[in-house]
Amino acid sequence: MDPNVHDDELEAFLRQFQPAKPSALPEGSPRTGLFSVRPHVWIAAAALLVCLGIGLAMRSFDPAPIDNPAAASDARLMHEIVTHLSRPLAEPMTPLLATFPPDEYARRQLSTTSAAEPRGKR
């Protein structure tokens, strides 16, 4: 190209070239509404539904044995164990106190009181 070419001529030269034609737009209307949601949202929703289903299934499962006597006995045993373990902490102390002779306890209490009395009278 002539280096002294004018702007008009250069523009005319450029206009001889046409931009390439883009490929056609996808046919049909694009996905809208629910179908436009991205796949990872669908995956998350499906996982949530599965978890919900498992939860409901476990809730509706009744572990209480009705027809099987052996299992019923096991359940009773389990119930007793749980009741025993959930008793207040103070209760297991009772047998321990019971081993302490009550007479000895009363005698000690009495001696302490009587030893303190003369000081009070003074």
Add this chain to the structure above:
Amino acid sequence: MSRGKLSPEDVRQLYEQYGRALLAYAYAIVSGRAAAEDVLHQVFERLLRGNTEISGSATTYLYRAVRNAALNHLRDHSREVALSNGAWLESPKGLEADGVALQSALRDLPEEQREIIVLHIWGAMSFDEAAAVYDISPKTAASRYRYGLAKLREKLKPIE
């Protein structure tokens, strides 16, 4: 052209009318034909979905939207290298070699000058319209264009 909400038919008509120039414009920003087409389709699919309302000139909107989408593409794919740039200008018979030289020369121009040249020559936009795409003054757009043409003339000069 001034429009509000566009029907799918309007969108397809705009694509037919401005598709080539918009593709050339996207090509002036991103490298590679595939990337430029992706950018163009992204803009038009958004319009087809119908949740975009155009206020003002549709032409200015389209070029702005393509520019934004192209810049987003550049940001998201900055590490990618186009395997093939492909031809983005169709050469008339006998000018194939000139076409290759022209594309190469355009590619070497500073981005802002290249974009204005594409808008003015192939987008058939006035400097006022081109300036609206960038929010610059028409004088700035015209001066970028003149600088761009001067550099292009220099690059297209035959080697002596």
